[in-house]
Amino acid sequence: MSFNVPKTDKKRVVIVGGGFGGLKLANKLCAKHEYQVVLIDRNNYHQFPPLIYQIASAGIEPSSISFPFRKIFQRRKDFYFRMAEVRSIFPEHKIIQTSIGKVQYDYLVLAAGTTTNFFGNSPIEQEAMPMKNVSEAMGLRNALLDNFERALTCASDRERQELLNIVIVGGGATGVEIAGALSEMKNFVLPKDYPDLPTSWMNIYLIEAGNRLLPAMSEESSAHVEKYLRGMGVNVLLGKMVTDYDHHSVKLKDGSTIATRTFIWVSGVAAEPIGNMPEQLLGRGRRIKVNACNEVEGLDGVFCIGDQCLMTGDPAWEGGHPQLAQVAIQQGNLLAKNLHRLAKGKDMKPFRYRNLGTMATVGRNRAVAEFSKVKMAGFVAWVMWLVVHLRSILGVRNKIIVLFNWMWNYFSYSQSLRMIIYAKKAKEVRRREERLASTHWGTDLQSEGSEDLQE
Amino acid sequence: MSFNVPKTDKKRVVIVGGGFGGLKLANKLCAKHEYQVVLIDRNNYHQFPPLIYQIASAGIEPSSISFPFRKIFQRRKDFYFRMAEVRSIFPEHKIIQTSIGKVQYDYLVLAAGTTTNFFGNSPIEQEAMPMKNVSEAMGLRNALLDNFERALTCASDRERQELLNIVIVGGGATGVEIAGALSEMKNFVLPKDYPDLPTSWMNIYLIEAGNRLLPAMSEESSAHVEKYLRGMGVNVLLGKMVTDYDHHSVKLKDGSTIATRTFIWVSGVAAEPIGNMPEQLLGRGRRIKVNACNEVEGLDGVFCIGDQCLMTGDPAWEGGHPQLAQVAIQQGNLLAKNLHRLAKGKDMKPFRYRNLGTMATVGRNRAVAEFSKVKMAGFVAWVMWLVVHLRSILGVRNKIIVLFNWMWNYFSYSQSLRMIIYAKKAKEVRRREERLASTHWGTDLQSEGSEDLQE
Numbered sequence: 001m002s003f004n005v006p007k008t009d010k011k012r013v014v015i016v017g018g019g020f021g022g023l024k025l026a027n028k029l030c031a032k033h034e035y036q037v038v039l040i041d042r043n044n045y046h047q048f049p050p051l052i053y054q055i056a057s058a059g060i061e062p063s064s065i066s067f068p069f070r071k072i073f074q075r076r077k078d079f080y081f082r083m084a085e086v087r088s089i090f091p092e093h094k095i096i097q098t099s100i101g102k103v104q105y106d107y108l109v110l111a112a113g114t115t116t117n118f119f120g121n122s123p124i125e126q127e128a129m130p131m132k133n134v135s136e137a138m139g140l141r142n143a144l145l146d147n148f149e150r151a152l153t154c155a156s157d158r159e160r161q162e163l164l165n166i167v168i169v170g171g172g173a174t175g176v177e178i179a180g181a182l183s184e185m186k187n188f189v190l191p192k193d194y195p196d197l198p199t200s201w202m203n204i205y206l207i208e209a210g211n212r213l214l215p216a217m218s219e220e221s222s223a224h225v226e227k228y229l230r231g232m233g234v235n236v237l238l239g240k241m242v243t244d245y246d247h248h249s250v251k252l253k254d255g256s257t258i259a260t261r262t263f264i265w266v267s268g269v270a271a272e273p274i275g276n277m278p279e280q281l282l283g284r285g286r287r288i289k290v291n292a293c294n295e296v297e298g299l300d301g302v303f304c305i306g307d308q309c310l311m312t313g314d315p316a317w318e319g320g321h322p323q324l325a326q327v328a329i330q331q332g333n334l335l336a337k338n339l340h341r342l343a344k345g346k347d348m349k350p351f352r353y354r355n356l357g358t359m360a361t362v363g364r365n366r367a368v369a370e371f372s373k374v375k376m377a378g379f380v381a382w383v384m385w386l387v388v389h390l391r392s393i394l395g396v397r398n399k400i401i402v403l404f405n406w407m408w409n410y411f412s413y414s415q416s417l418r419m420i421i422y423a424k425k426a427k428e429v430r431r432r433e434e435r436l437a438s439t440h441w442g443t444d445l446q447s448e449g450s451e452d453l454q455e
Numbered sequence: 456m457s458f459n460v461p462k463t464d465k466k467r468v469v470i471v472g473g474g475f476g477g478l479k480l481a482n483k484l485c486a487k488h489e490y491q492v493v494l495i496d497r498n499n500y501h502q503f504p505p506l507i508y509q510i511a512s513a514g515i516e517p518s519s520i521s522f523p524f525r526k527i528f529q530r531r532k533d534f535y536f537r538m539a540e541v542r543s544i545f546p547e548h549k550i551i552q553t554s555i556g557k558v559q560y561d562y563l564v565l566a567a568g569t570t571t572n573f574f575g576n577s578p579i580e581q582e583a584m585p586m587k588n589v590s591e592a593m594g595l596r597n598a599l600l601d602n603f604e605r606a607l608t609c610a611s612d613r614e615r616q617e618l619l620n621i622v623i624v625g626g627g628a629t630g631v632e633i634a635g636a637l638s639e640m641k642n643f644v645l646p647k648d649y650p651d652l653p654t655s656w657m658n659i660y661l662i663e664a665g666n667r668l669l670p671a672m673s674e675e676s677s678a679h680v681e682k683y684l685r686g687m688g689v690n691v692l693l694g695k696m697v698t699d700y701d702h703h704s705v706k707l708k709d710g711s712t713i714a715t716r717t718f719i720w721v722s723g724v725a726a727e728p729i730g731n732m733p734e735q736l737l738g739r740g741r742r743i744k745v746n747a748c749n750e751v752e753g754l755d756g757v758f759c760i761g762d763q764c765l766m767t768g769d770p771a772w773e774g775g776h777p778q779l780a781q782v783a784i785q786q787g788n789l790l791a792k793n794l795h796r797l798a799k800g801k802d803m804k805p806f807r808y809r810n811l812g813t814m815a816t817v818g819r820n821r822a823v824a825e826f827s828k829v830k831m832a833g834f835v836a837w838v839m840w841l842v843v844h845l846r847s848i849l850g851v852r853n854k855i856i857v858l859f860n861w862m863w864n865y866f867s868y869s870q871s872l873r874m875i876i877y878a879k880k881a882k883e884v885r886r887r888e889e890r891l892a893s894t895h896w897g898t899d900l901q902s903e904g905s906e907d908l909q910e
Contacts, residue, residue, distance in 0.1 A: 062876050063872045068873040075647065127883075138876070139881050142880075142881070143883060149499060153459045401859070408852055418526065421500075421521070421593070
């Protein structure tokens with residue numbers, strides 16, 4: 001195997017990760033034809049995280065909020081997409097090692113985002129269901145529906161209770177949104193689909209260690225959301241720490257337990273790790289420390305943008321910017337400009353975050369939104385949430401499909417996609433994965449993990 | 456675990472399989488409230504086989520041609536759905552053993568359809584990709600897209616050729632339709648998505664052991680379809696037998712080989728096996744022999760309908776009816792009437808197949824259709840194909856989504872859903888599957904496989 005990107009007289013920018021930041025950067029760079037652009041992602045598609053929870057609750061399909069990179073960049077010159085994972089960086093040689101071979105860069109941009117943070121608790125990591133990407137969300141949907149089916153025929157009342165209880169850990173936007181969506185499923189779908197299962201058996205717990213939901217928003221919005229969720233029957237537990245999960249039982253620090261086989265973990269994120277990144281370059285949440293121009297300090301020609309980086313020193317955001325789409329998009333945008341300035345021999349400009357506001361929804365007609373001094377809650381906020389998110393989804397086709405699904409689900413009071421489907425993995429693909437997993441990835445430049453992949 | 460369906464004073468009809476036949480029967484029985492109806496299926500949804508090939512070619516999503524059973528039967532009285540697999544039948548006790556426990560029946564209707572027939576060739580069974588259900592079709596789509604990605608970075612030209620060649624074995628409707636869809640992908644999508652991969656490297660082979668494609672249709676239609684496919688660049692090989700698959704190479708009986716890692720097997724079907732069904736009750740293709748009223752000969756109160764059964768003696772169809780949706784639907788319909796006649800003490804009526812015609816499409820503007828004496832080919836047949844299939848898809852929502860996707864793909868000349876996505880299986884679900892797989896299923900009534908499933 002070889003990375004197989006031709007060498008031209010243009011300088012090469014390698015972008016790791018096609019999320020909001022990486023995609024914006026790649027698009028802007030391609031438009032000016034100054035650089036050769038190489039985009040690396042472990043998936044062949046861009047995904048839209050704000051709506052991933054709706055995949056889990058059977059409201060929309062993964063394909064409606066995903067978009068193939070190759071389609072986005074059709075007919076772009078000097079652009080190369082490679083589906084691969086990055087293993088390590090050799091900054092002194094300006095080379096990265098990936099799962100499909102080595103590639104040389106002139107500028108390297110890390111934009112790989114975050115991964116679920118289990119805070120080192122390995123029983124929880126083993127058992128909990130995270131919800132960071134479309135694949136995990138599909139798995140959660142399947143497990144949820146499977147649990148409902150099993151609840152009808154299981155051996156004991158205790159098992160039935162485990163199968164029907166849902167525990168969500170983490171009171172941020174994702175936790176709030178999935179709690180709302182699942183409580184709508186409980187109230188509107190369960191009684192019709194499973195008349196033999198008393199709805200009262202299904203309890204939804206939303207557990208947050210802090211003293212309020214949506215800690216990133218105002219106390220007013222937190223209060224609204226808590227009221228909405230309680231009104232929909234969600235058990236909101238504040239100031240409670242989850243310490244363990246064992247024998248289908250979630251353990252809290254205060255000694256109490258909750259029986260469940262649907263244990264959803266959306267409690268925090270850590271920056272996506274890059275193999276041999278020196279420890280001293282990492283900050284809070286393992287985010288890579290960057291200066292005001294998103295340069296990784298000490299690594300020549302290496303940048304980091306979006307959720308994966310930590311930029312301190314912005315007076316309004318002393319501890320670093322929030323890990324939101326807007327920050328990533330604005331940083332991708334600025335870095336494209338800065339790379340063009342570098343090409344012309346000009347100095348780079350520092351990043352300045354423009355806060356466009358934050359919002360969260362808990363279900364039909366209910367949301368909260370904040371824009372600088374304006375705070376909203378209820379129906380108007382909900383409509384705004386819909387419009388803002390619909391506008392942000394990539395592609396006309398996807399916009400139409402998502403809007404149609406939303407309308408359908410709204411008027412039918414049901415999330416329609418209640419099928420348990422797993423793609424059957426072809427033997428050829430399984431073999432390839434096993435080979436990749438058994439490959440030893442050296443951390444020095446000479447060791448050539450990828451050679452082992454040849455047949 | 457227990458099957459957990461309450462005993463009432465109504466007689467119980469247990470239906471195994473929710474395909475065209477089983478679904479029609481269950482619907483008709485529910486409408487008259489004469490019986491308690493129990494529907495068993497290994498999936499929680501009905502699927503629409505005629506369009507499964509479009510899932511594989513990334514044109515539509517599984518959810519667009521699937522429909523949850525619980526949604527279909529919402530608010531039906533005396534109806535029970537159970538997601539389970541049938542292990543064995545004990546006709547002398549009128550009991551079946553399933554993966555979730557035993558259940559007693561008054562009437563048992565087998566409607567489990569067919570499975571892929573590898574004709575005992577185990578290397579092929581191990582390696583080939585079948586396309587009988589939505590899960591296999593999703594797996595095929597993912598493998599196909601993965602192969603394209605790998606072709607860009609693989610080690611040798613030989614491997615690249617293996618990754619880009621596609622071999623389809625079986626010249627029936629499914630083989631013809633997937634060959635057409637993939638050649639459209641080759642011609643319209645590949646050059647735009649993979650400008651570095653010369654289209655000429657991608658060869659599509661359609662191999663049929665007989666001397667013409669679509670053997671179930673007229674020679675005229677066969678000739679049309681062959682001409683269409685050749686015109687689209689498909690290598691149609693007639694009168695060729697595939698004997699083996701080894702080291703990414705398909706071996707033909709004449710000694711020639713074709714290198715490929717995309718080896719699609721749609722060459723034949725065998726009736727879905729039922730654990731302890733006596734051999735003497737099975738006919739051609741392991742189909743269960745039934746009389747003109749779909750009764751399994753020798754098993755009191757047991758019926759079999761659709762693709763799974765073999766009804767000989769119909770003068771027009773001496774060797775048994777074709778395994779088509781229409782036969783299953785008509786048999787399901789008649790059996791519902793016959794069961795109602797039985798309840799009233801009347802005699803059952805024999806089955807008479809009304810042939811509504813057959814059709815197949817090879818892609819945009821091209822199809823063949825036959826209705827008794829009328830034969831059509833080309834654009835008109837293609838429009839008819841679209842209308843007939845759209846009408847047959849269950850649910851208004853699905854009809855709209857499929858129509859939208861068809862229109863989008865037609866005008867954009869591209870199958871849009873080119874994402875490689877696998878649902879991540881939750882640990883709880885994996886554990887459950889392992890437990891089930893390790894359960895010993897006895898073939899006598901006393902052995903209680905399902906007991907082992909308790910925790």
